[in-house]
Amino acid sequence: MLDGPSKPTESIDTALSKAEKRKLYSGHLREPLLTELGNDEIRFSEDAVQLLKFHGSYQQNHRELRKTDKIKCWQMMLRLRNPGGRVPAQLFSALDDLSNQYGNGTLRITTRQAFQMHGIPKADLKTVIGTIIENLGSTLAACGDINRNVMAPAAPFENNGYPAARKLADEIADLLSPKAAEGSYLDMWVDGDLSYRFKPAKPVKQARERQFAEGVFSGSKDEPIYGDTYLPRKFKVAVTVSGDNSVDLLTQDIGLVLFTNKNGTMRGCNVYVGGGLGRTHNQDDTFARIADPLGYVEAENIFDLLQSIMALQRDHGDREVRKHARMKYLLHKRGIEWFRETLIKDYFKRDIKKLINEAPAKLMDYLGWHRQKPGLWFVGLPFMCGRLEGDIKAGIRSIVERYQLEIRLTPNQDLLLCNIGSSQKSSIKAELAELGFELPAEVAPLVRHALACPALPTCGLAVTESERILPDVLERLESQLNNLEIKKSILVRMTGCPNGCARPYMAELGLVGSGVNQYQLWLGGSANLQRLARPFLQKMPLEDLEATIEPLLLSWKDAGGRRGFGEHITKLGDATVQEMLKVPG
Ligand code: SRM
């Protein structure tokens, strides 16, 4: 057994919120979860549910099943952490089996490059998480008030800084991994088998030792960087290379753009802080926000910088009102100058340089065939809303197993098959064609970049549909564009509520659930994800979509040129757009 439950190091503070007390008195995310895991109840208590999130699982009450089956409706959603979206062949086979045997038979690629599975009964949770750990996977810190899955470009390119970005994402995942909670995690799911403990590389290990340094140290010997109450809220980091915005960099708590030396090692990073999208309808003090530029930091200081930023948010983030607890609200309230000064003075204790020039950002998706390096290929396969099921899931598994391929998941909810030898290429091509992936790069343009969150029936926060109706919405928009003879495409994203899981506020056309079959209409994001969209209608019935946007589409067409839809909206100006939106009466 590793790091048993220890007494909280902080004094008992009756002013602490319920959420904070739960963390503080849990023995590092252990109780009452561990006890309840062993009982025969079909569901966990609210206290256990909140801790369960840090272990990568959500308790869900299936929104349709609960009308007919009061027992089976209680099920667990499981989320893995796959830094940079990497899933080894062995893990994929295990996940496929687990989803078939214990889950609802599907696997779902998330917008942060991880796999989720749904429908797992409480009684099977230990078997499922234990099997994931035994097969090179982890669900630790996939959810909860802690650093989440670290994103990085999924493409396995061997040049242009991509290997360094992937390496940095892996290292950050280890760097910001909890210490004592890892003990609780292994105790709970693999009976304390320490052989599954994560093994950070030497530089990460050394940086973790600096978590005890003045400023960064939380005061808790058990959890030096997080402290016994962990972070005020979830925390998200992404890494990319200059010009590649596959990771939606500006929506992250910390976004890093990595630059390399001539030999391909990291030279340093441009750093952005304070992005985040979650909001609540009719509460203007909650909002989507894109990150501010913080500056450029040399490679040797990147780990310390990340630990410093996290410690600053740990100490200054709002722990009273969870709706205001993300780091973006700290940036909004105190400003980037205060943030930079406080960071340098109290935590980082070094200078931060000015940003260096970056190539123009592009939303990369890597669909189709690409040369990985001489003699090796990878192929990007499109998946609608990231859902793998039925024959396609079985077919992908068979290919992955027989050719021992590595999978990489993209933030666009697509899947890359990597490490394909030149001699294997034609047979894999033929097998993929049989599965229906004949020309994987030739996806209808609207479908190619569209995203939707799961929403109904699994998400407890969904107000209305998203994933289940996205195909229909795209078909309708496609035929409208065809009818209007518009040859260009639009970046469409949809969610079943304002939390923003499919990052709709960055889209050129965002649909955000605001009532049953009703959506807030967001317009004006950019195709390369550099600008926030703006809300124009609060409750647009979905059936009115085409009629509502038609005047805008026509004016876009009339304007001609190469300008994207989001760009056109911005050029028109909000007042004109508002006037042009035709609300069917
Ligand atoms: Fe999310 C909560 C699904 C990415 C913002 N998100 C949820 C929950 C767990 C619902 C709940 O709390 O009960 C959803 C589970 C639905 C289900 O049935 O599976 C859920 N979020 C997802 C996923 C699976 C959507 C997808 O289509 O892939 C994504 C999992 C990513 C991962 O692998 O870690 C997912 N969620 C995001 C993103 C996008 C991102 O991270 O790049 C955001 C917006 C960015 C951000 O964090 O600001 C996002 N999810 C939220 C929020 C609002 C957070 C906030 O700051 O207000 C919630 C609600 C909450 O935390 O209280 C939420």
Ligand code: SF4
């Ligand atoms: Fe659920 Fe809302 Fe996230 Fe969609 S955006 S998965 S409805 S929390």
